[in-house]
Amino acid sequence: MARATFGWMASWVAALGFELAMAGSATAADGNGLDVRLSAALYAAGFTGRVEESLPRRLGRPVNRQLADLGRLLWFDKSGGLHSDNTCGGCHSPATGFGDSQSMAIGIQNNNLVGPHRAGPRNQRRTPAAVNVAFYPRLMWNGRFASLSGDPFDNSAGFSFPPPEGTTRFGPNDPIITHLLIAQAHMPPTELVEVAGFTGTRGTIGPEFDPFDDGLGSVVPPPDASGYRNEPIRQAVLERLNSTPAYRQKFGALFPSVAAGGPIDFSMFSRAIAEFEFTLVFADAPIDRFARGETGAMSEAQKRGALIFFGKGNCVACHAVAGQSNEMFSDFRNHVIGVPQVAPAFGVGRGNVIFDGPGRNEDFGLEQVTGNPADRYKFRSSPLRNAALQVAFFHNGAFTRLEDAIRHHLDVARSVRDYDPITAGLDNDLTLAIGPMAPVLARLDPLLATPLELRPDEFRDLLIFVRDGLLDERARRENLCKLVPRSVPSGFTVLQFERCPAREREDH
Ligand code: HEC
Numbered sequence: 001m002a003r004a005t006f007g008w009m010a011s012w013v014a015a016l017g018f019e020l021a022m023a024g025s026a027t028a029a030d031g032n033g034l035d036v037r038l039s040a041a042l043y044a045a046g047f048t049g050r051v052e053e054s055l056p057r058r059l060g061r062p063v064n065r066q067l068a069d070l071g072r073l074l075w076f077d078k079s080g081g082l083h084s085d086n087t088c089g090g091c092h093s094p095a096t097g098f099g100d101s102q103s104m105a106i107g108i109q110n111n112n113l114v115g116p117h118r119a120g121p122r123n124q125r126r127t128p129a130a131v132n133v134a135f136y137p138r139l140m141w142n143g144r145f146a147s148l149s150g151d152p153f154d155n156s157a158g159f160s161f162p163p164p165e166g167t168t169r170f171g172p173n174d175p176i177i178t179h180l181l182i183a184q185a186h187m188p189p190t191e192l193v194e195v196a197g198f199t200g201t202r203g204t205i206g207p208e209f210d211p212f213d214d215g216l217g218s219v220v221p222p223p224d225a226s227g228y229r230n231e232p233i234r235q236a237v238l239e240r241l242n243s244t245p246a247y248r249q250k251f252g253a254l255f256p257s258v259a260a261g262g263p264i265d266f267s268m269f270s271r272a273i274a275e276f277e278f279t280l281v282f283a284d285a286p287i288d289r290f291a292r293g294e295t296g297a298m299s300e301a302q303k304r305g306a307l308i309f310f311g312k313g314n315c316v317a318c319h320a321v322a323g324q325s326n327e328m329f330s331d332f333r334n335h336v337i338g339v340p341q342v343a344p345a346f347g348v349g350r351g352n353v354i355f356d357g358p359g360r361n362e363d364f365g366l367e368q369v370t371g372n373p374a375d376r377y378k379f380r381s382s383p384l385r386n387a388a389l390q391v392a393f394f395h396n397g398a399f400t401r402l403e404d405a406i407r408h409h410l411d412v413a414r415s416v417r418d419y420d421p422i423t424a425g426l427d428n429d430l431t432l433a434i435g436p437m438a439p440v441l442a443r444l445d446p447l448l449a450t451p452l453e454l455r456p457d458e459f460r461d462l463l464i465f466v467r468d469g470l471l472d473e474r475a476r477r478e479n480l481c482k483l484v485p486r487s488v489p490s491g492f493t494v495l496q497f498e499r500c501p502a503r504e505r506e507d508h
């Protein structure tokens with residue numbers, strides 16, 4: 001009902017916008033009627049520029065600053081990693097919009113640096129930005145963590161994760177796991193390659209390594225009777241938190257049961273992390289201000305680029321803004337767009353995930369979760385807000401320049417044919433195990449099958465729109481580095497952020 005009304009309104013408003021556009025072009029009141037044409041395009045696409053302000057309403061309460069600040073400390077504290085060498089911030093860095101500082105994430109056994117000189121075994125994919133994730137109905141590169149209601153703020157249908165969590169661990173109407181991010185925060189500490197740690201005594205590659213022995217004399221708890229590995233890891237993390245007096249005090253100030261002597265439990269950890277993520281909503285870009293009527297918020301080039309994005313370029317077909325996409329520039333569905341297949345070089349210390357395919361240099365994407373070969377090479381349309389802050393693009397960081405990532409879409413076959421990981425700007429270890437492309441191109445999404453011709457000036461405008469029109473200045477390094485604490489409750493050394501000078505940090 002509400003939807004039908006909205007649809008009717010949208011077409012009415014679009015028609016009105018169209019009339020205005022005609023009037024505008026007749027008088028040329030605003031440079032060829034750009035403003036009216038763009039307003040009409042945004043109405044038609046369902047874009048309002050008001051998603052950020054919906055946060056407290058959809059949460060049903062204001063953000064709890066004290067809980068968020070505890071989440072911030074946990075984000076940067078290696079105490080959540082069983083071997084004390086990595087934490088969320090090691091991959092989701094405030095210097096790069098809370099996304100990766102690398103083309104492909106480096107997790108455990110890193111050199112304590114975050115930035116261009118981070119080193120250690122590679123995982124499988126690039127770390128996506130944790131900014132604005134509060135609005136994502138499906139998380140991860142293949143959308144495998146999902147709110148079944150289609151709304152991350154609504155758990156009435158439960159949250160679905162791959163096994164062992166499945167659909168029951170964070171089931172419908174759980175009174176505590178009320179947002180998809182609270183469920184999600186249960187996962188990273190259990191990821192062996194990201195945070196928990198392991199290294200077989202027999203090397204890091206190959207099916208023979210023992211994931212429960214890190215070769216350092218410490219042993220990850222074995223699966224319990226049901227083969228359920230994740231829960232024992234969580235318990236081990238909790239033991240660390242519960243034996244840290246500073247954490248007992250900080251959780252106690254927020255949770256009466258802890259103050260009364262009870263244990264810190266994992267949902268408390270996850271609520272703190274999610275609350276911190278709620279403070280990382282930066283969705284007030286020039287395009288939002290324009291949509292709210294501030295026509296001067298965008299440059300003419302941005303406006304022309306936006307018209308290509310929503311029009312001739314048809315980017316909005318996948319980078320959607322309407323309905324459940326929450327104006328995040330993603331349909332949160334999976335597509336094959338023919339991204340060059342990049343994998344770490346083979347050998348000890350080079351990578352710690354076994355890649356797909358006979359050459360162990362492929363990523364099957366959605367198929368990894370569904371088991372359906374028709375889903376091979378499918379990845380979630382990337383939300384595009386604040387893309388300008390990223391140092392690499394696509395699920396594997398195959399490109400390091402935004403213009404290359406956009407140009408790839410225009411003529412995928414040519415992009416693949418011309419692809420050279422060295423000129424694309426990749427680190428050496430990612431240039432040596434390029435995967436096959438013929439099977440990927442054979443599955444290319446029909447929407448990208450025909451090359452899109454753009455004049456050089458049109459391409460430039462499109463780039464300027466994606467780079468500047470979708471950027472919220474608050475997400476810049478200059479504004480976020482201050483979130484890195486000088487010290488953390490566990491007393492572990494804080495990771496060193498190469499692009500966050502110490503003086504930009506807050507005193508803690
Ligand atoms: C080793 C690097 C690494 C660490 C450490 C890490 N992440 Fe991630 N994170 C990733 C990668 C890589 C992905 C995407 C993985 C995939 O889709 O297969 C991701 C995905 C996510 C997403 C989903 C983003 C999206 O666009 O859907 C969220 C939210 C997130 N991580 C939060 C966290 C939190 C909270 C922590 C700490 C408790 C954490 N991460 C620790 C690398 C990391």
Ligand code: HEC
Binds near residue numbers: 335336337387395447
């Ligand atoms: C068929 C659906 C589809 C269309 C149409 C499409 N994209 Fe994409 N786009 C994707 C998918 C899927 C990804 C992520 C692919 C991956 O990482 O493997 C992506 C990734 C991107 C990225 C990289 C973002 C990041 O974080 O890595 C940019 C930039 C981008 N698209 C811009 C555009 C522009 C501009 C257009 C219009 C010219 C466009 N896209 C059209 C599906 C699409």
